[in-house]
Amino acid sequence: MGRFVVFEGGEGSGKSTQARLLAERWGAELTFEPGDTEVGARLRALLLDPATGDLDPRAEALLMAADRAHHVATRIRPALNRGRDVVCDRFVGSSIAYQGYGRGLGAEPVAALSAFATGGLTPDLVVLLSVPADVAGERLAAAGVPDRLEAAGDEFHRQVGEGYLAQAAADPDRWVIVSGTGSIDDVAVRVVEAIDARLPSSASRP
Numbered sequence: 001m002g003r004f005v006v007f008e009g010g011e012g013s014g015k016s017t018q019a020r021l022l023a024e025r026w027g028a029e030l031t032f033e034p035g036d037t038e039v040g041a042r043l044r045a046l047l048l049d050p051a052t053g054d055l056d057p058r059a060e061a062l063l064m065a066a067d068r069a070h071h072v073a074t075r076i077r078p079a080l081n082r083g084r085d086v087v088c089d090r091f092v093g094s095s096i097a098y099q100g101y102g103r104g105l106g107a108e109p110v111a112a113l114s115a116f117a118t119g120g121l122t123p124d125l126v127v128l129l130s131v132p133a134d135v136a137g138e139r140l141a142a143a144g145v146p147d148r149l150e151a152a153g154d155e156f157h158r159q160v161g162e163g164y165l166a167q168a169a170a171d172p173d174r175w176v177i178v179s180g181t182g183s184i185d186d187v188a189v190r191v192v193e194a195i196d197a198r199l200p201s202s203a204s205r206p
């Protein structure tokens, strides 16, 4: 089995950039949720298009879970089983933070739904990139028109942040919080140090 590392964080945390850099460093398979399969791309469009408008929170959670189930079955598990390392940009932690905390569905039912979707697959390590709200806001403003979830409001995103911290606190062996402030290179150094400290076998790899 390959190693399975997930990057999590709020909007503008820089996790997609850092996931890409780690995947390049390891020669790993880089993937993301929602949307990194053909079916998933259609679910992503539906989930993120502001034109979708209000979506019942349970429906939103189920669509995220459908994307994850297909993604795990067709991409992540096959890659891990081939011995490939997999770096994934968002996973179960996003559903717990966004649908569990942000939408108020609660962590437990969303975790149970995700466990059904993944068939119990869990990452070896989750890197939570943390940035102050003002830094995230500036990065987001520079990124252009917000999607449906980015536009969900400050209180929603505050709860998402709380949801992430609660998960990291509840599972400190699996989660590591890395500061996402500063340059891309600064953050990348912190990420590599954190991963090498947590996944000892990675230190000897290129």
Ligand code: TMP
Residues within 6 Å of the ligand: 011, 032, 033, 034, 048, 064, 090, 091, 092, 094, 095, 096, 098, 099, 149, 150
């Ligand atoms: P991205 O822009 O980082 O690719 O993420 C897409 C959006 O989807 C982001 O606002 C977080 C949200 N999301 C959820 O709400 N629940 C989930 O389970 C996942 C994977 C993403």
